[in-house]
Amino acid sequence: MSRLIHIQPITRIEGHASIQIQLDDAGEVRDARVNIMSLRGFEKFIEGKPAEEVPRIVSRICGICPWMHHLASNKAVDRCFGVTPPPAAQKLRELMQTIAHAEDKLLHFFFLAAADFVIGPDADYSVRNVIGIAKAHPELAQKVVRMRHGAKMILEKFAGKAIHPIAGVVGGFSKPMLEEDRREILGQMRELLDFALFTLDFAKTKVFPPYLETIQSLGVIRTGFIGTVDDTGALNLYDGRIRLMKPDGSFTEFDVQDYADYLGEHVEAYSYAKMPYAKIWNEGFCLDENDPRGIYRANTLARLNVADRISTPRAQAELEEFREKFGRPAQATLLYHWARLIEEVYACEHAIELLEDPAICDPHVRAEVQPRAGRGVGSVEAPRGTLIHDYSTDDNGLITRANLIVGTTHNIAPMNLSVKQAAKSIIHKGVVDQGLLNRVEMAVRAYDP
């Protein structure tokens, strides 16, 4: 007899989502989908607000990656008002974003994802979580908590607020960095780099090996990828050109101001979140997991796939090893976790580079700003993917129109595909239990939505 299994809510992710799995009479999976359950309406309610205030409003889209919204928004408003922040301000913004990336990846890996591997995908829900990890591995837990917290407190100490930041301002940054700040943060980031290298090594030797087969099979789909690269084709989280790669590895690049020519957003009645797709490929949108159309993925694995290289030495060495093992583009969904830890190394190395440049302490951090009518698109690579804020302003500099493409949403369509693939491959004859359903959720968790 056919029936519907509803996993509600999906847990250890940010936000409200559920999975519906439809079984046919024989108990085989006919269809599966991911529902995104909430809508707050930022695209509407920032209308009429002074544009310079918006970077500290849209940060509330996400409390895990508020710096990303804050900075993409600042870049969009800079452009509306036609102002270029001074070099030190650009560096400070980029530094804050890079440290936020470093903190975020530790949070996701250890607090949200690791339990599936460290405690095990079939363990009871009461222990399959970070609290379970803390009990089973108290020393590791203490170290993780201390390192992540340290990174977070750098942001609070220097920039006032770590969650829902305010220090990015139209035209630049709200305060300059002092030499003593620079030295202190540099020391902290060097320590964090050591920890990032430890984490990657720990994951490669202790966490992933028993699951290599699962990694190569669970939720695996074939899609394109999106990410930001610099002029030389190297990974860049803060700025650059958007590279859109097809499943076969060929790619086009574009300036984010032109994003609307390349990307479309598809709507399904079972999800409040829109599903971006590659309009430019002219193949439409299709969620058939054996023949997806228009579908590409964002976030860590995507960025490593589209980038030709990474500009920092340790992360580059890791990328080479990763490519050697899994090819380019790598398609296996659970590799997102591995790619995330390589990016963690890059984020630490890059923060150190930024801090080693004394020019970051230049006291000139804000350009003169006049409100005016304009249009501006700002983007950064958020941990969860390419984040795009697009605003128009009136003569008084108030927002008249906003369009947002949020990092996570790029992966909504792929999540649907991965969930379908995972459900079809592990649910048979109507038999389900906690562990099997958790494996289906793992296909979502890899995307860190």
Place this chain on the structure above:
Amino acid sequence: MSVTVASEWLNSCSGCEISLVDLGERLLDVLQHVEFVHIPVLMDHKYFGQTGEKPHLDIPEADVGIISGGIRNEEHAEIAAHLRSRCKIIIALGTCATHGGIPALANSFPVQDLLERCFTTETTDENPKIFEPPVPPLLDVCSALDEQIAVDVYLPGCPPHPDQLFSALTALLDGRTPELPSKSVCDTCPTVREGKGKLTKLRRFLQNPHYQNPGEPLDKMRCLLEQGFLCMGPVTKAGCGGDAKTPRCIAARVPCRGCYGPVRHDGNPMLDMLNALASNGIDVKSLPEFPSLLRFAGAHRLLRPSRRRNERRVSP
């Protein structure tokens, strides 16, 4: 003694939960005394049983229910009511839960306008703008928790500072009711108020405030309001600086926007601020618009759609 806790997030951003994680090593101590029975961000307890087998929402009973976020859709309302029935004490965590927070800015618009705009942007394909179960229908307004269920403890802040969360949790573990400061952000701000100067207009925050040199301490910098910037410090509840006290935005030399909600729980920051400005001889028309004064407190029917503003705001 171990206290059981059920935690939920409704119309929220997860910042409040991350602020809990930002307790750092203190979190590990708290976890020794707290037993979570439900917390979707960290733990895989499901609403309808672990394989979705139960017909009704079922969150275990708990001593304390912690809820972040306001109520925006039918699912939020159902979960809030269910938690209320299962928990002895309900804590409203963060300004979304206590006053609506940023998402209640949406209350300036009819709910149809939100759907209309979100699903007709220039990149969005044509669609019927109709959603089916399990996607929960939106309610007409975004409300604070206490508009729908009784709340025992309010912990405002967007997000609340980890130090404050730590003292609140410690108080609860000791069986005490957590206390909040009754002061304003200004009362805890170290900047210099000279109380003189003839300010008649406010400036938008388009340039950084004035101070002598980059390293000058905050207690040498002049009050931002006296420098002519709108700062919501006078009407905003103190506490955002945590144990260090200095308000967090001021620490970055940026004016306050009121994220801790009104000083008095049921105050109206917009009216209070406009009155304060007017009585100091400042022309409130120098502000570019007013709804932003209710940026964090738009629930409790304080922000409503206004026909006149809607007409003025037509896209170019």
